[in-house]
Amino acid sequence: MESQHISMVIISVTACVLGLLLNKYINSTKCEDCDENWITLDIKGLEEDFTNKLFGQHIASEVIIKALKGSSSNPNSQKPLTMSLHGYSGTGKNFVSRLIAQNLYRKGLDSKYVHVFVSTLHFPHVQFIDKYQSNLQKWIHGNVSQCARSMFIFDEMDKMHPGLINAIKPFLDYSSDVDKVDYRKAIFIFLSNTGGDKISEFTLNVLMNGKERESIKLSQLEEELSSTVFNKSNSGFWQTALIQSNLIDHFIPFLPLEFKHVESCVRAEIASRGKRISESIVTTIASSMVYYPEEKLLSQKGCKTVASKVNLYF
Numbered sequence: 001m002e003s004q005h006i007s008m009v010i011i012s013v014t015a016c017v018l019g020l021l022l023n024k025y026i027n028s029t030k031c032e033d034c035d036e037n038w039i040t041l042d043i044k045g046l047e048e049d050f051t052n053k054l055f056g057q058h059i060a061s062e063v064i065i066k067a068l069k070g071s072s073s074n075p076n077s078q079k080p081l082t083m084s085l086h087g088y089s090g091t092g093k094n095f096v097s098r099l100i101a102q103n104l105y106r107k108g109l110d111s112k113y114v115h116v117f118v119s120t121l122h123f124p125h126v127q128f129i130d131k132y133q134s135n136l137q138k139w140i141h142g143n144v145s146q147c148a149r150s151m152f153i154f155d156e157m158d159k160m161h162p163g164l165i166n167a168i169k170p171f172l173d174y175s176s177d178v179d180k181v182d183y184r185k186a187i188f189i190f191l192s193n194t195g196g197d198k199i200s201e202f203t204l205n206v207l208m209n210g211k212e213r214e215s216i217k218l219s220q221l222e223e224e225l226s227s228t229v230f231n232k233s234n235s236g237f238w239q240t241a242l243i244q245s246n247l248i249d250h251f252i253p254f255l256p257l258e259f260k261h262v263e264s265c266v267r268a269e270i271a272s273r274g275k276r277i278s279e280s281i282v283t284t285i286a287s288s289m290v291y292y293p294e295e296k297l298l299s300q301k302g303c304k305t306v307a308s309k310v311n312l313y314f
């Protein structure tokens with residue numbers, strides 16, 4: 001009797017586990033649709049990710065959360081949400097884009113509605129610019145026709161051909177009903193290093209004066225940043241109507257990272273590999289990065305090379 005009961009329990013548990021696995025398999029192979037099942041902003045999840053995983057970027061966290069909250073709760077939005085993320089290499093611009101994608105699309109960056117355009121891979125010869133412009137427009141148009149809630153990430157904007165930037169402009173405008181497609185629910189994120197020098201200079205000044213970076217306010221950097229992007233004659237970005245027509249909703253500065261932030265990146269990297277964190281190794285790895293200026297306050301490459309440095313120890 002006792003053994004019959006045990007077998008029943010085992011059979012039920014096995015059936016349950018198999019059911020769960022089957023369900024998971026069916027879900028993962030299901031076709032992704034452009035609906036709320038697959039695309040819903042998890043603002044709490046994003047806030048938690050910013051708090052726990054993103055180090056040293058208090059301005060970016062705050063602005064991005066507010067911007068996404070605002071645009072998702074406004075059914076009468078007149079234009080797509082456009083955010084321009086600026087800062088030195090390795091400060092978290094791509095990382096943040098990934099966190100946004102993960103908290104908006106069930107498939108994150110793997111979603112077929114998230115599109116990444118790497119500008120350095122598309123620098124056409126002047127002779128072919130018309131063709132490239134038209135291809136880029138067709139690409140955006142085609143993707144938004146398939147799903148209004150598409151997200152576009154344009155990486156290395158500062159290296160993008162001005163002609164291509166101009167080609168994007170009609171989609172960002174207030175009257176964003178191009179070719180009967182409604183672009184107002186789309187999100188455009190632009191990443192660049194432009195303005196990184198100004199942001200770094202400003203942060204350095206604050207730290208040298210014994211203040212905390214958290215005392216830096218967006219308003220102190222924003223104006224400077226938009227004018228830098230606008231004026232910088234070698235950035236490629238300035239020439240275009242993008243800035244002139246105020247099509248960028250938010251200029252978001254990414255501050256250079258300090259030693260303590262690099263240490264946090266090292267801890268996160270070790271934890272992600274399921275390894276035990278030893279504080280002495282954390283300090284050794286963080287110390288092996290290059291810092292500037294003489295006082296060694298800021299990391300030259302942010303957390304960019306942390307993963308490869310961790311490789312040397314695990």
Ligand SMILES: Nc1ncnc2c1ncn2[C@@H]1O[C@H](COP(=O)(O)OP(=O)(O)OP(=O)(O)O)[C@@H](O)[C@H]1O
Nearest residue numbers: 053054055088089090091092093094095265303304
């Ligand atoms: N502020 C940060 N908080 C947590 N992790 C970070 C941060 N910045 C960078 N990292 C880590 O370093 C890696 C590289 O950073 P990321 O690619 O986001 O830099 P980036 O600013 O986009 O640089 P680039 O301008 O060279 O493209 C990230 O995948 C992440 O693991």
